[in-house]
Amino acid sequence: MSVAQRVHELRRQRPRDRFLRGSLVLLAAVVIYAWFGGDVRVTELFSERRAANLARFFGHDAMPRPLRDAEGGGGFGALLQWVGQVWREKGATGVGATFAIAALSIVLAGAYGLLTAPLASRTLMRCDPYLSSEDCAWWRSVSISFRLIAVALRAVPEYMWAFLLLAVLGPTAWPAVLALAVHNAGILSRLGAETVENLPRRPLAGLRRLGASRSQIAVSALYPLGLGRYLLYFFYRFETCVREATVLGMLGVVSLGYFVVEARARDRYDELLLLILFGAILVLAADFISWLARRWLRQAK
């Protein structure tokens, strides 16, 4: 058999899967329909009105106030002074509140995830966990209900949770905190359950054989074994929480988003962009903290 024939043979034997192929075709069809079906019109972007809009935005609106010629045309010093002023008047409050909202909500979400992870895991919620694979209705229904709760919490976006909670609780920081906490509780509960399910089974089966109850197994083995992994997820979610917290202020809570909306209402786009820049720096700082924490945790092993 020649090399070419062999290659041909191998190619014919490659694993093929109908479900994957069907999925890819369907996804491609949806993408093509989205771009060419008239819902997203690319040509809209190139109209003259839009070009004028863009020129005005970057030429005037987005230009920092002290640099605009019409208003005196200060130099670099004036620019710095303006940045400092916006930071003192709005940036500092916004950044502080954003970070605090994210920190409190991720701690709440983390606690929920920690408590419900064993309850939502399919491996512990059996008649005789780790020893027989037999299912029984009651324990199964426990894990299924905790999973369903997690999905429902997670499926609704943070921004909508905050919008709904704001109407009930009024304008304190609670709606933002709870919205982030609820959405991330759903995510961490599920990730926690997966962590528990992926733990090595043998030591756990050993404990069970010695007569340990479910809660004893959880306290003495699941938490100590799974905590490291769970904390990695936790810090990863913390990053996204900070990102989301900047935005929730747009609903009227004092985080950076609040000042962004306020700047927009006053048509101060230079200030708006500066505030977004403060937010970006905060998010990058949170990324860095999270990265440091995860590295530190990994090294502990």
Add this chain to the structure above:
Amino acid sequence: MRRGLVLVALLVCGLAAFLALGLGFGDLVPRPGGLKLAGEFLGAAWRPALDYQADFVPQNAPAFLSVALAALRKTLLFAAAAMSLSLLIGTPLGLLGSALVPARVRLPVRVLIALMRSVHELLWAVVLLAALGMSSLTAVIAIAIPFSGTLAKVFSELLDEAPTTAYRALRGTGATPLQAFLGGLLPVAAPDMGAYAFYRFECAVRSSAVLGFFGFPTIGYYLKRSFENLHYREVWTWLYMIVLLVLVLEWWSAHLRRRFVA
């Protein structure tokens, strides 16, 4: 030991944040109006609207369910367009940000990726609405910028962490770096990259729905309007639609993942 320390530190951080925000548990009790609202809202959960809840509906208004389907369609299509654009931009950026590329290219690319990622899609939407005005493409670009950054970051990490045995073997037999990459590294990392991209599609659907709050014709637009008109049964219809959409996507991605990611 370290983990215990981390847990204690986290509790302290949470408490500090609680105090810094000036929160009290008293504020957690809904205001009198809020309590009534919450009761009515939760009471409507069992009866999501299948028709307009308003007493007066203009004669020529389209049926509620057809409006709902149109919103669902827009939400999905904006997400699909944004996600395809993100793949187009994020994949090359991810390659250029991976350790395969010399540092003088990799580092600037990573900075660019970080900047794209660090601004939330809703903030991009605010800026783009000011710069470009309202258009379907505004929504798509607003989602695509941070999503490209996130895809690029994760793709470059997946490529860096993928086992390099096949890649090095191909290099050893005389393949060029590009050939070895295409034949030995990309196929190894591809299932994880695909699974992650699919997960991000689910996130894009949520973001697309939320962009409706800014006037785009996706689910968020109708949810906000229904809530402001106190049509809570309609609100639940929208909420259930999002949950259903996410459930379907999740079922789909779980099936794909089970087959292709070990």
